[in-house]
Each structure stands twice: as structure tokens, then as C-alpha cells.
Amino acid sequence: MSLTLLKTAGSEGLRLRTEQVAVPALTSQVRPALVLPELQARALLDAAAHEDVSNGGCFCAGPAGIQLWSGPFNGPNGGKGTAIHLGSVDWTYDTPAKHWALIYRAMVTQEGIEHGETTLSILTRVLGLTGLSIEGDRVQLPTPPVRDPFRRNAV
Template sequence: MTLHAIELDQPQPVHRSFRLTRPGCDLALQSQVRPALVLPEREGRALLAAAQRHDVSSGGSYSAGPAGVQVWSAPWHGVGGSRGDSLHLGSVDWSYDTPVRHYITVYRVLVTADGVGAGESTFTLLQRVLGLAGLGTSEESLRMQVPPPRDPFRSNLRREQ
């Protein structure tokens, strides 16, 4: 089999990815959502559809994917559809199809240094994303302590008894 490299005139960048933050991105704030927010199928689909309507490639400031929603300062108007001078403000991370198919479990909110500079907090970013579908949450879900890690030895002791 012979492989040939073909150079394209100007490849179109794909802005959707599984990576929620760029390498070297300055992460300023992070909050674990406790307990995790679980959006049933109807709300999950509404949120994804709203994020697609407000996508960065079509004049909005959101970039949704299977792992969450990135929030940007402006639409992407750079060369070839790149981000141009738009700043990554943060992201809301989730697990899709968890706990059941088509459900979304929101577990973390990240705000970049540019996001903090723009006046964003983890709560305002979460409210902004959930507000796309007319949903909301309380600030308490971001203030709860992260539970301690499970002790793997304790679970083994219980099995032996």
C-alpha cells in the first residue's frame, strides 16, 4: 500500500474536540458541582440544541461537544473559521449518557484567567450555560466540599469478613 500526502489549500479547522482547555491555558478557577447536576433527556437535549444555535461558528459564544460546553468571549471570525481574537472564558464539563442514555451529568466548572478578567466566576459561567435552555441552579452546589477519596483498603477488609 502506498500513501501519498495531499496538501489542501486552506484546511478548515474543526473547533469541536474532547479537550476542554487548550494546552498551556491558564486555569484560574475550578469548582466541582456537588452533588452533580443530572439533566434528564428533555433538558439535556434542549441544552445541546440551544448551545448549537449559539455556536461560535454561527455568531454565538458557545462550543458544545460530548464532554461539555466551552464559553468564548465572541464568535470565531478568524481566518478560515479559526477563533481569531476570541478568548476562552471557561467551560462546563459533563458526562453524556450518564447515569442513563441521553442524560447529562454536570460535574465541574472551569474558568480561565481570561474569564476571571472578564468578570466570570464558576457560578456565573454555570448559570450562563444552563440559562441557554432556561435551566438554573443554586450557588450552594458549587460551595459543597469535595467528598474524601474512598479508602481502597477499607472496602477490601469488608469483603474478607
């Protein structure tokens, strides 16, 4: 793995914190991608926030997905301390609609593999925050009617 850093216009430049870069040892593309409608996506984010690493949990949610850690962050100033990044579930948020999530990948770090994690176990644990299964119950969505692009609203 190689990284190229470009100096920014500021006098400080850019420093990469190598301990913050997750290197995937195992990834699985989720095909077809799992679609979580707004209520399920928000519930998953809320559950992950409730079980956040800063609150004694082992999850860390953000706009790109949810990370799974070995335990809560116990380092100085809220740092990771002895917690180990095990893997993550990656998504695009606001896709295919606002506040929906499209899960497209599960990833396990080398440390996650050493702790017995797989891409399936990472995905199962993250979805399990809200009782969702990987069997597809969350993708059985009613198909909305096709919108007629030539129809105009009455003025």
C-alpha cells in the first residue's frame, strides 16, 4: 500500500496518522446491495449511536457506514486506547432516496480475522443492532409506481 500526500496551501501541511488507516484484510461485495429505507436506516444509526465506542459500546457510525471495534475507546482524550478495529459495513447514505442507506460492502481487518470475524459475522452484528437479518427481510420493499416523466402537475 502506498500513499501520496500533497502539501496544502497552509503552513502546517498534512500529516497522515497511520494508526487511523484501516487496512482491509478481507472484503465482500454485498450483491445485490441491501437497501434500508429511511426508518430502518435511522433506527440502525440510532442503535449504533446508543452502542457507540464513546458510550461503552463497540460500534462507531458515520456517513460512510458502521465500524465494529473490540470494545469501547479507553484511551486518553477519548482515543481508541486498547480497542481494536475489527471491521466495518460500508454504505452510501441518501441512496436511493433521502435518508435511505445502500449497503454495498462488508470488510474485516487483519485483527478482526485474528479475533475470528468474517465479513458475514460483521454484517450480521451490525444489522443485529436493530434486529434485521441478512436473509432479505429488509429488502422486500413494495415497488413504487413508475413515474410518468411526461406528466405535468396542474398549475
